[in-house]
Amino acid sequence: MIPKVMPPLAELTVLVTRPAAQAAGLCEQMQRNGAATIAFPAVEIEPVTAEAARGHDLIIFVSVNAVAHGVHLIEKGPTTRIAAIGKATAAALKETSLPADIVPEAGFNSEALLAHPDLTLPDGAKVLIVRGSSGRELMQETFTARGFIVETRDVYRRIRPSIDDATRDALETRWQLEGIDVVTATSIETLHNLIGMLSERGRALLRETTLLVASRRIAEAAQAAGLNGTLIVANGADDVSMIGALARWRTRARAA
CATH class of the missing domain: 3.40.50.10090 (Rossmann fold)
Structure with missing residues (x-):
């Protein structure tokens, strides 16, 4: 048996x-x-009002919720690359008009994305981070320290x-x-x-x-x-x- x-x-x-x-x-x-x-x-996830965005060299989505509440704000240029913080976020982006170009193989956090070998940018590049309010500042601080122009869009907030x-x-x-x-x-x-x-x-x-x-x-x-x-x-x-x-x-x- x-x-x-x-x-x-x-x-x-x-x-x-x-x-x-x-x-x-x-x-x-x-x-x-x-x-x-x-x-x-x-x-609970509550959307917040945010301005549309255009003219960025790199756009980073930090979560599935960032995709759900922020993708409609993004105008992708011909050379814009899209990054996802992890595979779940990349899967959400795949269902939109903005599939991810850069996704960490493992780690699925800010550190893993920042260490990605394809995350190279020219001097003075413009970076947009689409996120929730009260999120980590590591990516913004790191890109700023590298000399890039960094903007953020807080498109949702978490409430109890x-x-x-x-x-x-x-x-x-x-x-x-x-x-x-x-x-x-x-x-x-x-x-x-x-x-x-x-x-x-x-x-x-x-x-x-x-x-x-x-x-x-x-x-x-x-x-x-x-x-x-x-x-x-x-x-x-x-x-x-x-x-x-x-x-x-x-x-x-x-x-x-």
């Missing part, structure tokens, strides 16, 4: 904290791999969702009685929002729960916030990276 092969995420319950519009895809993929999922958005006590209490009771094995966090802001949305009971549960994060920076923020559970660090915030990291951790845990 051929032994039954368990799906890689079987018997795991995962709390997915992405924005509602983006949580569905990750939940579906995790379910296909055997996990039970609970969608609990800890961040409002939650009623009944919804919060139902989640925390489910967590306490039946358990949640893993909580996701794809940004520092999402992590901080989640902590603020929970009661002291929920924060106590979170402190001991395994956390699946999209970068080392988020892992460091979790440790600084006093979260003591196991940290699983993915190579990026896209579905493939998050599920892959979780599946590898699960396989190692079963073998131990």
Whole structure:
């Protein structure tokens, strides 16, 4: 008899904290791999008004949300190159009239994009960064230090969702009685929002729960916030990276 092969995420319950519009895809993929999922958005994306942009040598989109809320503002010139901070952002751009020319193979963050060998520009080049408000300044500072003319377009902002006590209490009771094995966090802001949305009971549960994060920076923020559970660090915030990291951790845990 051929032994039954368990799906890689079987018997795991995962709390997915992405924005509602983006949580569905990750939940579906995790379910296909055997996990039970609970969608609990800890961040909402709100578009903001921004001016149109033209005449840039390089345009960088820092997230899928930057594409969704900013691509309509961009007029690409004949020599303009488009850069995406990661593969999920590149996939979003592929569905528009602005496919990415430059995408990091791994890392999926500002550092990885800045280190890309094709990210070369002539002196005095104009760079546009399409992003959310309150984002990291590393790219802007780095390009400015290299002597380029840098502009930004903040096309969305992240806000903490409002939650009623009944919804919060139902989640925390489910967590306490039946358990949640893993909580996701794809940004520092999402992590901080989640902590603020929970009661002291929920924060106590979170402190001991395994956390699946999209970068080392988020892992460091979790440790600084006093979260003591196991940290699983993915190579990026896209579905493939998050599920892959979780599946590898699960396989190692079963073998131990």
